[in-house]
Amino acid sequence: MSFLEINEVSKFYQTHKALDHVSLSVPEGSIYGLLGPNGAGKTSLIRIINQITAPDTGSITFDNEPLNTEHIYKIGYLPEERGLYKKQKVWEQMIYFGQLKGLSLAEAKKRSEEWLVKFDLREWKNKKVEELSKGMQQKVQFIITVLHKPKLLILDEPFTGFDPINSEIIMNEIKSLKAQGTTILYSTHRMESVEEICDHICLINKSKKILDGSVKEIKKQNSKNLFELVFEGIMPTWIEKISEEPTDEGLTKLVFKVKNMNRAEIIKRVANEVNVWSFREIVPTIHQIFIDKVQEVNHA
């Protein structure tokens, strides 16, 4: 069941088209990767979901209701460009933003306290934000985003500015929020983390959606029927060779392409002809798919 449904949404600015009939469907409780190069229209889409701007055409359904102002209390948004009041105390700031997201004063205090403990920031709570390290500021920012327990969490490049240790902490928090049923829209142009956490992805380029679906399916769809074989013996002739190189052990490493045969059939036939040391299908990475697709569109 989809939690967030974007139907044919378009957005025009004075000089350019930011979104062109974009439709996508974010399944409930999933981590949905919103991918695309800079300037593709990701931020425009996020702003529309956040109701910072309105779409020119199209509609949005949130939790089976047309998107309305009450929904902003159920959305948590971590923008790419982070910002906090530098001169304000950590604690006051967390409570303030919590209240803006509809929490009562008491509830905002209680939850802030819990998160400060969780992120090991308790002794910093009465410090001004500018006194904190960048990593700590990012943590505060993350807390502010999730304090009101949003049903939809929109993370725009959430790992920028974190060192590997803090990235790990945030990654675990994201996974744990997902486990609690939060739907997460994860916008990025960095592919490394996508395969690790995303269930579904959508690729936007030049204001248009160019593909979407589950990570598994997309990889399958974009499979190029490439295989890697390390063997000993005489090269089979029925394959379409892409590259060939000797290995240190005196074997041959071959990359080849086969059409109209499944993996099992290929293994069987190869094993009959040569001495197989290893065999694997070369599955495209999301990164590769991303680059290929974007270039395809740009060259078209």
Next chain:
Amino acid sequence: MHKIWLITKREYLSRVTKKSFIVMTILGPVLIALFYGVIIGLAVNQKTGEKTRTIAVVDSSGLFKNHLENPSKVEFIYTENDTTTLGKDIFGWMIIPKDFTLDNPKEIVFKSTESATLDLQGKLTNAVEASGKNQKLMQKGVRQSFLDSLKMEVQMKTLEISETGDLLSSQAELNFGLGAAFAFIIYFFIFLYGVQVMRGVMEEKTNRIVEIIISSVKPFQLMMGKILGIAMVGLTQFLIWIALSGILTGIISIFFASQIGSVPHNLPQAGNQIQAMNPILEAFFNLNFSFYIAIFVFYFLFGYLLYSSMFAAIGSAVDSESDTQQFMLPVTLPLIISFATSFSILASDPHGSMATFMSLFPLTSPIIMMVRLPFDPPGWELAVSMITLVLTFILFTWLAGRIYKVGILMMGKKPTYKQLFKWMLMK
């Protein structure tokens, strides 16, 4: 409304707890009180500070010994010759010749090391003449008690006929001062707090906090919350200034009043003296303070609201302080012009057509109407001016809100006026 309140509260508390605010708030009244103290101190000292001079009277005619009445600041003592001092610090000797008679007054001589002022000479001859007159009257059978009853003190109010035929009094000086003070305070407050609004908007924009906030509240709510919060800071500061200045100047007044009271001779007249000394003060105490303060607060508040919505729009449109200059000038020009012309309005005609127009025109009325206020502008003008100001404030805030909404999310190039205009019309 709840959200505007939350934002207002944050803006308010984050500002009034700043050290700079507390220092300014306390320092302001102290400076005002100090200024007041110096002025009053000078005025009082001019009167009480003048030393009483001892004049030795060498009266060879024998007519005046112990009969001369001491004029103010002069004390007569009687000696035999012009060298005796009787152990006192004698300012000079007044020598009345032997052949001086009431019917044939001969020339009297005054000797002193310092030259005698005309004022002093007048006092001395007056004393002799008055005593001589009294003696003549007594010779004709008038009794001393009757003579005493002739004394009276008359106070005078000075009026000046102006070119237009109006009568100007000391009240006019006071009105001038008040008008100038109002103009300055309003100008100062609108600028001070309007710029704070602009900086606050820019801070949120450049720190990128704004994107988080407007994913929770409407941009207009954020703008209004900020403007109202800072307005409350301004009012807080103003009210504390009024209260503290009142208390401090009160203390100073009591201090000086007791000083005047402690000077001998003048005890019964101490009160009169202050009044006579300073008709401006007298007029000052007759002012309708609550009316002035209410009108002031109104013009301050709506003048500030009108301008700060424009300041907010500027802050939203630019990325850095240096880019604000281009937009600041046209916005603040009416303010600067009205401040600059306020003095000529005060000096010439506070009810002239120029003054009247500027006090009705909403961009200049907060300053110019306050300038005119001490001169009692007609009630209908005041009403029209106030209503126009409120309506313009609503219109401008709405327009500014539209620029603001677009501006806070626009990064990069500084917009042109044309673009700002387009933003106003954008959906």
